[in-house]
Amino acid sequence: MNKIIYLDAAASYLKSDAVIDSQVDFLRNNYANAGRGICARAIGVDNMLNSVRKKVADFIGAEFQNIVFTAGTTDGMNRVVSLLRPDNNVQVALSVLDHHSACLPWVATGAKTVLCPLDSQYNFDIDNISYADVFVLTAMSNVIGVAQDVEAIIRAARKKNPNVIVVVDAAQFVVHEKIDAKKWDADFIVFSGHKIGADTGVGILYIKNPDDFMPDKFGGGMVQVVDGNNFVLNCVPERFEAGTLPLTQIAGLGVALENIEKNRPDISLLKYMRDELSRLPQIQFVSPDGAAILSFVVDGMHCLDVGAMLGARNVCVRVGQMCASWIHKALGVPGTIRISVGAYNTIEEINKVIAIIKDIVK
Ligand code: PMP
Numbered sequence: 597m598n599k600i601i602y603l604d605a606a607a608s609y610l611k612s613d614a615v616i617d618s619q620v621d622f623l624r625n626n627y628a629n630a631g632r633g634i635c636a637r638a639i640g641v642d643n644m645l646n647s648v649r650k651k652v653a654d655f656i657g658a659e660f661q662n663i664v665f666t667a668g669t670t671d672g673m674n675r676v677v678s679l680l681r682p683d684n685n686v687q688v689a690l691s692v693l694d695h696h697s698a699c700l701p702w703v704a705t706g707a708k709t710v711l712c713p714l715d716s717q718y719n720f721d722i723d724n725i726s727y728a729d730v731f732v733l734t735a736m737s738n739v740i741g742v743a744q745d746v747e748a749i750i751r752a753a754r755k756k757n758p759n760v761i762v763v764v765d766a767a768q769f770v771v772h773e774k775i776d777a778k779k780w781d782a783d784f785i786v787f788s789g790h791k792i793g794a795d796t797g798v799g800i801l802y803i804k805n806p807d808d809f810m811p812d813k814f815g816g817g818m819v820q821v822v823d824g825n826n827f828v829l830n831c832v833p834e835r836f837e838a839g840t841l842p843l844t845q846i847a848g849l850g851v852a853l854e855n856i857e858k859n860r861p862d863i864s865l866l867k868y869m870r871d872e873l874s875r876l877p878q879i880q881f882v883s884p885d886g887a888a889i890l891s892f893v894v895d896g897m898h899c900l901d902v903g904a905m906l907g908a909r910n911v912c913v914r915v916g917q918m919c920a921s922w923i924h925k926a927l928g929v930p931g932t933i934r935i936s937v938g939a940y941n942t943i944e945e946i947n948k949v950i951a952i953i954k955d956i957v958k
C-alpha cells in the first residue's frame with residue numbers, strides 16, 4: 597500500500613517520536629495530579645508544569661506569570677472574551693483574515709464590530725488601522741500564510757486608541773516565526789499546542805497584565821483558602837487555571853517547543869511546488885509566492901473534488917473554507933485547496949504530490 601503523504605500541518609502537525617515518548621513516559625512512570633499533593637509524584641508533576649511554563653515563557657519572550665495553559669486557540673480566544681466581558685458599546689476590530697475561532701467569540705457577544713482594512717495583498721493597511729476598544733489581530737491567516745507585521749500593527753492600533761486591548765491569534769504564526777511578546781506589546785496572545793507538534797487539548801494564553809483581571813473560571817486549584825463563601829485567589833497565573841490541567845499534553849508540549857525551535861518547517865518546499873504547479877494554466881494561486889501555506893483553486897474543478905482525488909491517492913491536504921469564510925468571500929471563491937508542510941515532510945513527497953496534482957488537473 598502506498599504510504600500516506602501528509603501535507604496538512606496547518607490543520608494539525610504530526611507528532612515526533614520524542615513528543616510521543618515523553619507523553620508515554622509521563623503516563624507510565626510519572627503520572628499524578630498536580631497542585632493537590634505532597635507526595636513525590638505530585639511534586640514531580642508540579643515541577644514539570646513549572647518547567648514547561650517557563651519554557652513557553654522563554655519561547656515567546658514573556659515571563660512565567662504571563663503564561664496560562666488552555667485547551668487551544670479557540671479556548672484561549674473565548675477565555676479572553678470571558679475576561680473582558682465586552683458589552684454592546686465596545687468596538688471590536690476584526691479582519692477578514694480571522695479564523696472563525698478569532699472572530700465568532702466577539703461577534704457572539706453583540707459588541708460593535710468593524711472590519712479593519714487590508715491592502716491588496718491581504719496585509720493590514722498600517723496607515724488605515726481601525727479605531728477599536730479591542731483589536732483582534734490574526735498574525736498569520738490559515739489561508740494566505742503570510743506573517744503580519746504584528747509590532748507595527750499594534751503600534752498603529754495604539755496610536756488610534758492608547759487604551760486599545762490587542763488580542764493576537766498566533767495559531768499559524770507560531771509555527772513559522774518567533775513570537776516576541778514584550779516587543780509586540782500585545783495584551784493577549786493565543787495559540788494551540790497541536791499546530792507545533794504537541795498533542796491536542798493544550799494551548800497557551802499569554803496575558804500581559806494578569807493581575808488586572810478576575811478569573812473567568814472558578815473551581816479547584818485557583819484559590820488559596822476558602823472560608824464559607826469567602827475565598828482568597830491563588831497567585832497568577834494559576835488563578836486562571838481552575839480544575840485539572842491536560843497534564844500529559846503539557847508534558848509533550850515542553851518537548852514540542854524544543855523541536856519546533858530547532859527545526860521549523862521548510863517552506864521552500866512550498867515555493868518549489870508552486871514554481872512547478874505554476875506551469876499549469878488552470879491553477880490559480882491564492883497565497884502569495886514565499887508564503888508559509890500554499891493555497892490555490894483549479895479552474896473548472898471544485899476544491900472538494902480535488903481534495904477527494906488527492907485523498908484517493910493517499911495525499912492528505914485540506915480543502916474548503918478552513919473555518920475562514922470571510923477571506924474566501926473576499927477572494928470570491930467558494931473554497932481553496934491548501935497544502936502545508938511540517939519539518940517531517942521531504943522533497944521526495946513534494947515531487948510525488950506535484951506529479952499527482954498534474955495528473956488530476958490535466
Ligand atoms: N486561528 C487560526 C489562524 C487557525 O488556523 C486555527 C486552526 N485552524 C485556529 C485559530 C483554531 O485553533 P484550534 O482549533 O486549535 O483551537
